[in-house]
Amino acid sequence: MTNAALQVDGLYKSFAGIEVLKGISLTAERQDVISIIGSSGSGKSTLLRCMNLLEFPDSGRLKVNGEELELTPNSRGVRSRRFQRQIERVRSRLAMVFQSFNLWSHMTVLENVMLGPCLVLKRNRIDVEAQAKKLLARVGMLEKCQMYPDCLSGGQKQRVAIARALAMDPEVMLFDEPTSALDPELVGEVLKVIRELAEEGRTMIMVTHEMRFAREVSSKLVYLHQGRIEEQGCPEQLFNAPKSDNLRRLLASQY
Amino acid sequence: MDWLTYLSFGDAGWGDELLQGLGVTLALALTTLPVGLLLGLLVAALAMFGGRLARSLALAYSTTLRGLPELLTLFIIYHGVGMGLNSLLRWYDPQVGYFELSPFVAGVVALAMVFAAYSSEVWRGAWQALDGGQREAGQSMGLRRLTIFRVIELPQLLRLALPGLGNLWINLLKDTALVSVIALSDLMRVANIAVGTTKKPFLFFLVVCLAYWGVCLLCEFLLARMERRANRGYRSGGAAA
Numbered sequence: 333m334t335n336a337a338l339q340v341d342g343l344y345k346s347f348a349g350i351e352v353l354k355g356i357s358l359t360a361e362r363q364d365v366i367s368i369i370g371s372s373g374s375g376k377s378t379l380l381r382c383m384n385l386l387e388f389p390d391s392g393r394l395k396v397n398g399e400e401l402e403l404t405p406n407s408r409g410v411r412s413r414r415f416q417r418q419i420e421r422v423r424s425r426l427a428m429v430f431q432s433f434n435l436w437s438h439m440t441v442l443e444n445v446m447l448g449p450c451l452v453l454k455r456n457r458i459d460v461e462a463q464a465k466k467l468l469a470r471v472g473m474l475e476k477c478q479m480y481p482d483c484l485s486g487g488q489k490q491r492v493a494i495a496r497a498l499a500m501d502p503e504v505m506l507f508d509e510p511t512s513a514l515d516p517e518l519v520g521e522v523l524k525v526i527r528e529l530a531e532e533g534r535t536m537i538m539v540t541h542e543m544r545f546a547r548e549v550s551s552k553l554v555y556l557h558q559g560r561i562e563e564q565g566c567p568e569q570l571f572n573a574p575k576s577d578n579l580r581r582l583l584a585s586q587y
Numbered sequence: 588m589d590w591l592t593y594l595s596f597g598d599a600g601w602g603d604e605l606l607q608g609l610g611v612t613l614a615l616a617l618t619t620l621p622v623g624l625l626l627g628l629l630v631a632a633l634a635m636f637g638g639r640l641a642r643s644l645a646l647a648y649s650t651t652l653r654g655l656p657e658l659l660t661l662f663i664i665y666h667g668v669g670m671g672l673n674s675l676l677r678w679y680d681p682q683v684g685y686f687e688l689s690p691f692v693a694g695v696v697a698l699a700m701v702f703a704a705y706s707s708e709v710w711r712g713a714w715q716a717l718d719g720g721q722r723e724a725g726q727s728m729g730l731r732r733l734t735i736f737r738v739i740e741l742p743q744l745l746r747l748a749l750p751g752l753g754n755l756w757i758n759l760l761k762d763t764a765l766v767s768v769i770a771l772s773d774l775m776r777v778a779n780i781a782v783g784t785t786k787k788p789f790l791f792f793l794v795v796c797l798a799y800w801g802v803c804l805l806c807e808f809l810l811a812r813m814e815r816r817a818n819r820g821y822r823s824g825g826a827a828a
Binding site: 384386420421422423424425426427428430432433435436437440447448451452459479480481482483500506569 | 628719720723724725726727728729730731734738739741743744746819820822
């Protein structure tokens with residue numbers, strides 16, 4: 333238990349007095365593929381964003397690869413330098429793929445993939461470039477490596493974003509609705525890449541509306557409802573015999 | 588004397604003086620630009636990310652400086668700040684001599700303050716147009732805040748701010764003419780003196796007119812090139828995606 337890839341314990345978060353997360357506890361063991369499902373407004377994305385502290389939780393514990401972050405209430409306001417460095421270190425272990433890609437628009441595809449390893453991991457440029465090209469080849473984007481993001485389709489952008497995340501060689505990959513901004517015919521190419529990552533044993537946590545996909549690739553499914561985990565377990569169990577009425581309704585409407 | 592003699596170099600003509608004046612004008616504008624740009628960026632940053640006090644100070648700064656005639660700002664800096672400095676110096680050491688604020692420094696300070704006030708609004712607009720996801724992608728990778736600003740935000744800010752800043756730069760080039768009233772020998776003042784001496788206003792003002800216009804044309808050409816370079820990779824002139 334102590335060496336889980338990522339462990340969240342009793343996470344609370346509210347925005348302007350409205351409680352969005354009401355005590356979430358979740359553990360990702362190594363090689364886990366966890367899909368977080370739930371209707372919109374259930375707190376899925378907020379939970380994911382709390383994991384790498386893009387949102388700062390009000391309280392709770394967060395442990396990445398055995399390293400615990402001190403999320404005391406006063407660490408929200410004045411953050412010590414040491415704490416800021418710890419946040420940066422933890423973030424560099426948890427690569428995130430966004431719904432809206434967020435590729436840096438003034439950099440080429442190759443530069444996008446190379447930036448993190450060069451500036452965060454401080455690795456040698458020549459090695460980084462070789463590795464970046466390998467990753468781009470993997471997601472089928474090598475021939476576009478000198479293009480700018482604005483010239484790519486949504487699916488291509490998201491594949492580059494995945495390569496960019498992979499370049500950090502992260503402990504855990506966080507996917508925030510990676511296919512929700514894509515045209516239906518482009519969803520497949522992105523899911524294919526994610527599926528390959530799952531099969532090679534990457535630890536991943538994914539917020540998704542792709543129920544069929546979640547069922548196929550996940551080792552664990554988490555159903556979030558109104559800021560609480562209402563049900564979790566292996567996909568078959570949740571899909572075939574959901575205990576929660578809310579989950580049953582959600583599945584009936586989407587699947 | 589024919590017009591070539593008036594414009595010749597040497598004792599008889601005004602050619603060398605006019606060229607020196609142009610040099611002063613360009614030196615003034617080029618010195619003002621980096622100071623004004625940085626100060627403007629700072630004011631914009633305070634206005635957007637500062638605490639309540641910093642925000643109201645930044646707002647007061649840009650509202651005041653944009654509300655005053657630039658000539659008045661120049662007088663306040665040249666005479667007011669000069670006097671203030673001198674009384675401060677005498678209070679510290681009564682034996683000290685009179686300190687003269689150089690017109691060039693006064694000109695740079697005044698023009699930079701005005702440029703900062705206007706450019707802070709351009710920076711602010713560019714910052715608001717910047718997509719927050721660009722920053723978040725950097726944060727999520729563990730980049731430091733300052734690195735994110737340097738390698739991700741600033742290049743995109745420059746792209747978005749370039750048209751507005753270019754406009755202000757062209758304006759600044761011509762606003763330098765104001766310093767002729769505090770006895771700085773810029774292009775405008777030299778021309779004025781030449782007209783006073785030779786009684787040939789059309790000739791000298793035409794030359795000055797062509798000089799300002801030529802410099803502005805050159806700048807517009809350079810700015811267009813910079814914009815094309817900044818926009819490479821973007822399909823349209825739209826906001827960052």
